Amino acid sequence: MTEDELGTFFTPEQHATVAALVADIIPSDDEHPGAREAGVVDFIDGALAGHDAAWQPAYTVALTGLADYCLAEFGGTYETLADDARGVVLAGLSAGELNGTDATWTKGFFGVLWQHTVQGFLCDPVYGGNKDMVGWKAVGFPGAQYGYGPEFQYGRGTPLPMPVPREAMKKLAEEHPEKFFNAYSYSN
Amino acid sequence: MAKKYDAIIVGMGASGGVLARELTRAGMKVLGLDKGHELEFDDTWKKFDELGWSSRAQHSPRMTTDPITWRDNDADEAVIAPWAVGPMLNPFCIPPSLGPGGGSWHYAAWHFRQAAEDFTMRSTITERFGKDALPEGSNIQDWPFGYKELEPYYERIEYEIGVSGKAGNINGAIDPRGNVFETPRRSEFAYPALRPGALYGKFKEGAESLGLHAYQTPTAIISRDTGERKACTYCGFCRDFLCHVGAKSSTHVQLIPDALRTGNLDMQLGVRVQKVNIGADGRAKGVSWITPEDGGEHEAEAPLVILAAYVLENVRLLLASGINDNGQTGKYYYMHNYDWSATLMEEDSLLYAGPAAAGGALDDYNAVNYDWSGTGIAWGGPFVLFNGDIQPTEGAGMQPGDEMRYGPQFKKWLTDGYRRMVGMVSIGVQFPMEQNYLDLDPTRKDPWGEPALRITHSWTKHELTYSSWIQPKLGEVLTAMGGTVAPWSLSMKPLHITTHDHGGHILGDDPARSVVDANLQSHQVPGLYALGGGSFPTVGGYNPTATIQALAFRLAEHLTSAQTGWSLWEDSSGRAA
Numbered sequence: 001m002t003e004d005e006l007g008t009f010f011t012p013e014q015h016a017t018v019a020a021l022v023a024d025i026i027p028s029d030d031e032h033p034g035a036r037e038a039g040v041v042d043f044i045d046g047a048l049a050g051h052d053a054a055w056q057p058a059y060t061v062a063l064t065g066l067a068d069y070c071l072a073e074f075g076g077t078y079e080t081l082a083d084d085a086r087g088v089v090l091a092g093l094s095a096g097e098l099n100g101t102d103a104t105w106t107k108g109f110f111g112v113l114w115q116h117t118v119q120g121f122l123c124d125p126v127y128g129g130n131k132d133m134v135g136w137k138a139v140g141f142p143g144a145q146y147g148y149g150p151e152f153q154y155g156r157g158t159p160l161p162m163p164v165p166r167e168a169m170k171k172l173a174e175e176h177p178e179k180f181f182n183a184y185s186y187s188n
Numbered sequence: 189m190a191k192k193y194d195a196i197i198v199g200m201g202a203s204g205g206v207l208a209r210e211l212t213r214a215g216m217k218v219l220g221l222d223k224g225h226e227l228e229f230d231d232t233w234k235k236f237d238e239l240g241w242s243s244r245a246q247h248s249p250r251m252t253t254d255p256i257t258w259r260d261n262d263a264d265e266a267v268i269a270p271w272a273v274g275p276m277l278n279p280f281c282i283p284p285s286l287g288p289g290g291g292s293w294h295y296a297a298w299h300f301r302q303a304a305e306d307f308t309m310r311s312t313i314t315e316r317f318g319k320d321a322l323p324e325g326s327n328i329q330d331w332p333f334g335y336k337e338l339e340p341y342y343e344r345i346e347y348e349i350g351v352s353g354k355a356g357n358i359n360g361a362i363d364p365r366g367n368v369f370e371t372p373r374r375s376e377f378a379y380p381a382l383r384p385g386a387l388y389g390k391f392k393e394g395a396e397s398l399g400l401h402a403y404q405t406p407t408a409i410i411s412r413d414t415g416e417r418k419a420c421t422y423c424g425f426c427r428d429f430l431c432h433v434g435a436k437s438s439t440h441v442q443l444i445p446d447a448l449r450t451g452n453l454d455m456q457l458g459v460r461v462q463k464v465n466i467g468a469d470g471r472a473k474g475v476s477w478i479t480p481e482d483g484g485e486h487e488a489e490a491p492l493v494i495l496a497a498y499v500l501e502n503v504r505l506l507l508a509s510g511i512n513d514n515g516q517t518g519k520y521y522y523m524h525n526y527d528w529s530a531t532l533m534e535e536d537s538l539l540y541a542g543p544a545a546a547g548g549a550l551d552d553y554n555a556v557n558y559d560w561s562g563t564g565i566a567w568g569g570p571f572v573l574f575n576g577d578i579q580p581t582e583g584a585g586m587q588p589g590d591e592m593r594y595g596p597q598f599k600k601w602l603t604d605g606y607r608r609m610v611g612m613v614s615i616g617v618q619f620p621m622e623q624n625y626l627d628l629d630p631t632r633k634d635p636w637g638e639p640a641l642r643i644t645h646s647w648t649k650h651e652l653t654y655s656s657w658i659q660p661k662l663g664e665v666l667t668a669m670g671g672t673v674a675p676w677s678l679s680m681k682p683l684h685i686t687t688h689d690h691g692g693h694i695l696g697d698d699p700a701r702s703v704v705d706a707n708l709q710s711h712q713v714p715g716l717y718a719l720g721g722g723s724f725p726t727v728g729g730y731n732p733t734a735t736i737q738a739l740a741f742r743l744a745e746h747l748t749s750a751q752t753g754w755s756l757w758e759d760s761s762g763r764a765a
Contacts, residue, residue, distance in 0.1 A: 027596060034599065051244060118584045122579075122584065124236075126237075143236075147420075152541065153383070156535050166233065166236045169236045181232055184227040185229060
């Protein structure tokens, strides 16, 4: 599977829960879109179906445990809870323990979810996250630039170029191969 | 019937590439083996991808194929090592990258010579502070040769591959534009220093206000076009990434092509070497390897076998081949002791633009440049500014450790913190200690049945003392350069694999206390050589690649000289020179 052919792993219920979790890790606000607009849950879904398939059992166990916990404590699934209840759950998750559960999955799950959330917010859009490069715009990263000149570096980055995806470099390499080093392959 | 060569090189990376070029040019038929594969033209645009190349480190070995275990001490059971060149838990991989060029195409490309004192650590510490300053349980040995011996080879690698920088001391003439603490050099760098990051000016001013001496770092990235290679474009996809214009001076770009052009290099990629074979006469006879794609088993013979893989694989191969008669193989595993500190500037720091290694450093706390009396510290290291080459996913993980990692506060870090952050690393030394070593894991094996390497490593009193002492000093510089918040640190102590691992096949004159001799030849098996960070008896605070490559040039000269290598080669191969 290449990054261009993203698969899926989550059930619809899991998808809804993870979408809510990541939106609470990187929330949207008036200034910048967050994980929801960046499509972070779709990035994680694709990663778990492909490159990060080794993490599938961790997600399955954790999401089952989380659903049980949320139902027992608050009477619903995570995504249906009120903000204050979600706050309690996230605080517990990030601390590696949820009150009333001693499940070992709580120890490491937040770290994995957090890592995936950040990756999905800031990766190249080809991986299914960072849709419309909203993550890069939010953090002020110009993406795949061929290079930067002294005017940019010493002029404090103004004007900041609009971010471009890796695809722009593919196009440049096809149109202007002389701008790239052409001897990495010895067999050609 | 095994195919015969004059020399076999295991690992075609930073040092293997040097050897391949030198030996083939001298007329030797060389077999070069590497686990990795070639990169292609398309990789020059594909590399603009932090997730694939850095976070997932797609060109590095994986724990699934190259398992390594770690434990803190003898009493613990070792677990699969969960560290990575990428941030945090994922991916399960180990440094450096595989394939031709090895670490030299993915590294940040700082290219420091060691200081003269770094070769005489034992006698220097003893002279300055007395024998008691040598930490208990340490085995600090002077190198059997010094800076002067290695200088011509440092010069060669700098000119052969292209290293940029500004000398601070040419034959005793100090130039404050360079490192005023530099051990005297015979010559200027091959290329002018790269354009430093946006905040270099503030770094220099801040350092000067504290009486410290900032300088632009030596970097194995070219600053002007040469041949097919173009000057650095300052794209910032550098550390962990292939260079799209060939500016990074990897052996992949500059030396291995020369070796291939001689027609004397048979380079086989995607292969896994499993054993060094030893003849009935006790001499190196060749190596055995497998090709995972077709399950094929292969061997080749040569009177010279050179292990030039990363330290961890070099040691694993030595142990798996039973080369440990004196019990020294794997002993004294040590690494650099990093401390990180960061602050936020008023303005955008442009953290992503330009190579990290096109930046600044200061040596006021390095080696013997500071009087450590009364501190409990015996040796220091440099500060290296990180003002470039930090992509946003990595940057996101560098927030102050006590801040919330979710919600509006985390969002503020992402949208405001990352763009104003500047950081600095202190590269402290770890001494070779009895308690830290490498051996074969008693139970875990790779998918082909070969034993995994086991690391027993913990941080000891000297490093912990140094870290506590140096953290505030990092902070002073960051504040002096205009930091707007109290500098914060991130602990690097959970790391027990870095890209600066050392020891395990230490070189030395005493066959009872080292694994290879001063020419890097195994004390036990004549004709077998082991080269890399693993052969360092001690390491100073600088990044080790320049010294590893200088050792490679020195070894190549030894192997191709009439007095040593050639006669050995003629005797053993039965071939006329």
